[in-house]
Amino acid sequence: MPDNDKWIVRVRRAPGTPRLTLICFAYAGxxxxxxxxxxxGWPADVDVLAxxxxxxxxxxxxxxxxxxxxxxxxxxxxxxxxxxxxxxFYGHSFxxxxxxxxxxxxxPTRTARVFVSGCRSPDWPQARPFLHDLxxxxxxxxxxxxxxxxxxxxxxxxxxxxxxxxxRAEIRLAELWGDAHERALAxxxxxxxxxxxxxxxxxxxxxxxxxxxxxxxxVGAPGGHFFPDTHRADLLTIxxxxxxxxxxxx
Amino acid sequence: xxxxSGNPSTVERxxxxxxxxxxxxxxxxxxxxxxxxxxxxxxxxxxxxAEEEFGEDCLPxxxxxxxxxxxxxxxxxxxxxGAIAERTSGQATRRAEVR
Numbered sequence: 564m565p566d567n568d569k570w571i572v573r574v575r576r577a578p579g580t581p582r583l584t585l586i587c588f589a590y591a592g593x594x595x596x597x598x599x600x601x602x603x604g605w606p607a608d609v610d611v612l613a614x615x616x617x618x619x620x621x622x623x624x625x626x627x628x629x630x631x632x633x634x635x636x637x638x639x640x641x642x643x644x645x646x647x648x649x650x651x652f653y654g655h656s657f658x659x660x661x662x663x664x665x666x667x668x669x670x671p672t673r674t675a676r677v678f679v680s681g682c683r684s685p686d687w688p689q690a691r692p693f694l695h696d697l698x699x700x701x702x703x704x705x706x707x708x709x710x711x712x713x714x715x716x717x718x719x720x721x722x723x724x725x726x727x728x729x730x731r732a733e734i735r736l737a738e739l740w741g742d743a744h745e746r747a748l749a750x751x752x753x754x755x756x757x758x759x760x761x762x763x764x765x766x767x768x769x770x771x772x773x774x775x776x777x778x779x780x781x782v783g784a785p786g787g788h789f790f791p792d793t794h795r796a797d798l799l800t801i802x803x804x805x806x807x808x809x810x811x812x813x
Numbered sequence: 814x815x816x817x818s819g820n821p822s823t824v825e826r827x828x829x830x831x832x833x834x835x836x837x838x839x840x841x842x843x844x845x846x847x848x849x850x851x852x853x854x855x856x857x858x859x860x861x862x863a864e865e866e867f868g869e870d871c872l873p874x875x876x877x878x879x880x881x882x883x884x885x886x887x888x889x890x891x892x893x894x895g896a897i898a899e900r901t902s903g904q905a906t907r908r909a910e911v912r
Contacts, residue, residue: 596850620847623878716853721874726853 569622570641574611575602581610583675583806584650586642586665588614588658590681590711590789591737592730595619597792604799609806612645614638614661618729627732631664631740639668646670651806653678655791656763657737663774666748674750677775678802681756681763681788684770685742690762695735699727706730709762711789751778753805755798757790758783824867824887831862832883842884846877859886867894 572595574587585605587598595613605611616634618627628634638661639646646669654662659682666677683689694705703723706712716722752775756768769781782801786794825842832839835858837849846859856874863872871893872886880889 594852596852599850620851621845621881623847713854713857715857719857719874722853722856724875725878 570615570638572596572598572613572615574598574613575605575609577608577610579608582606582608582649584610584612584645584648585802585806586612586614586645586650586652586662588652588654588661590655591657591733592712592726593655593658600795601799605803606807614642616733618732623725623729627729628736629732631736631743634661634736635664635668639665647673649673649675651675651678653802654680654682656681656788657733660737660740663748663752666750667744669750671749674748676778676805677748677750677752678805679752679754679771680784680791680798681760682754683763683767684754685740685744685774686770687767689738689741693735693738695731695738699723702727702731702734709788711792747774747776749776751776751780753779753801754781755784755801756781757786757788757794759785759787760790762788824891825883827866828883828887828890831859834862835859839883842882842887844883846881846883846886851881863890868897871897 587595587601589595589597595615598611598613601611615622616627616638617625628637642665646665650669650673652662652666652674654660659679662677662679663682663685666674694702697705703717707714707717716726752771754768754771756763756765758765765781765783771781772779784790784794784797784801786797791798829839829841829844832844832846832849832851835851835855837846837851837855839846839849846855851859856877860872860874860877864870867890871890873889873893876889876893877886880886
């Protein structure tokens with residue numbers, strides 16, 4: 564259990580046995596604590612937890628993952644107790660890729676839905692040049708241009724010395740990720756793009772339609788690439804409507 | 814040293830209050846800033862508050878990443894603020910001697 568605490572941030576705990584556990588994954592370098600603001604507004608029987616990968620906050624001395632296979636092996640083992648009961652995944656950008664990969668390992672009938680936002684479909688080409696190959700100064704410039712990270716964080720070299728290696732490692736995994744599965748997921752996918760996202764546009768995300776089971780959809784939300792931060796309520800409305808619907812709780 | 818820069822438990826109290834003001838539910842000296850929900854942005858905000866209260870450079874972020882319990886953070890502030898006070902009073906003494 565103490566080892567699980569290291570991996571899992573409990574955002575919201577249902578009072579009894581949860582009907583559904585929503586498992587959340589942050590964008591590259593994003594803290595699992597970003598999901599703490601998601602604690603309120605769920606049906607009483609929904610558990611919400613966020614994954615804490617090596618290289619993040621209390622695990623900042625651990626090396627971030629460099630290979631998808633080890634990441635997915637380790638995380639599916641840690642999450643096993645949650646994957647054998649009804650659950651849904653949510654992830655943004657790098658986190659969306661983690662969500663999709665884990666869904667391929669989960670018990671197919673137990674995954675209610677996979678929510679992916681701000682993430683190209685697996686078959687859509689990754690933009691070049693790769694950010695993960697940039698120098699530190701160039702990468703900082705790219706992060707600044709992308710938004711999503713507070714300028715005072717990006718401007719503090721002492722903080723960025725600690726944070727940047729994890730950001731780079733997770734961006735690298737995101738950039739090297741592609742279509743590696745022979746079959747589509749059995750579970751339905753809701754792919755959500757920010758209508759003002761210049762990177763993961765509707766065009767880059769509409770391919771998700773062929774990667775999930777019946778009920779897979781591609782929907783737009785207001786905002787740019789970091790719309791989950793800037794338009795949180797809109798995103799939660801989309802998720803909440805479907806978590807209810809998939810379980811006949813409308 | 815601790816005598817001149819304040820009682821450590823007072824500084825711990827200050828760190829707990831500062832964490833709570835940042836939305837991190839700190840209660841005891843053994844609580845860890847990052848386990849409570851601290852992010853890079855909250856590091857920067859805590860450092861700014863500490864500098865306002867205890868002087869510039871009293872809480873370097875890289876040291877906070879190494880010592881992130883309430884007790885550890887209070888220890889850093891106490892040590893660094895003490896060193897700053899010593900440096901400043903040394904300068905004052907030298908200035909006085911010149912006069």
